[in-house]
Amino acid sequence: MPLRSTSISAKPPLTIFGELLVQHKRADVAIIMGSQSDWATMKHAAETLEALGVSHEARIVSAHRTPERLYDFARGAREAGFKVILAGAGGAAHLPGMTAALTPLPVFGVPVESKALSGQDSLLSIVQMPAGIPVGTLAIGRAGAVNAALLAAAVLALTDPALSGRLDDWRSAQTARVADRPSDEA
Template sequence: MILSKPKIAIVVGSKSDLQIIKGCEKILNEFNVDYDLKVLSAHRTPVETQQFAQNADKVYDLIIAGAGKAAHLPGVIASYTILPVIGLPIKSSTLDGIDSLLSIVQMPKGIPVATVAIDGAENAALLACHILTLKYPYIKELLVNYRKRMADEVLS
């Protein structure tokens, strides 16, 4: 299905993760990418998570999935869809997010999940935009301009 405008899903495992997602939302708004934000848990709402992932390709171009602690959400979602999934490890009170990072980055062969830094919501959104350039060329120019602004800020 070809969408006229990019649309992604941002899924987090808990309402407590929503504060981190603000950075992701800021970038997606800047790049004019539509998104839906959902709270689903690989452990507490497994049926709903499975149903979402199995039907996601009818609505979305890709998925950003953020989770803390055991952080199985990105991997579970990836196991039910062929859409690209970007895992966003979220720092929790235990192990400073290292547990989340390792849970996401150590996916078994055959079910890849792209992974960004702990609490790296902005980079998750930017990686999503890079992937979206394959289908929506207008985003490429926006990324070039974004990088130019970053360089100008450093040099000024």
């Protein structure tokens, strides 16, 4: 996913995943997921952010298989310029909670539908956080990914009037697509 913003920072160089981050501003929203298979769900968040003109970057950051990558990402996310993190995970689904434990940024967790329990295991893993480590938990699957993107956009829109207008337009268009009466052609 290409970055949508470029600027040079005067801060000392920062590295995440071995990459130098000083040459460009990071996207506003980070979309992270535990594995490649989670992209089938999380791409809906990316598509929604794209439709709203919100800069974002997607990464695979597994809480279990790449814990050091997770620590580096979460601890450096704010300094890297991210403002909101969307974290999708299935099964044991520790990624959103561990991310929230390591960063002060808002984290929205998206339970990815699992084969074994249809995502219920993911949902319970994400929603049952101890007091003091908040994770905004969304619905299982595609709806959760779309709504996570909309929540991220709403947070950013608090200080971005142009984005606020685009979000209003998106909601108006959604409303306009709903028919008044049922039809056999639908």
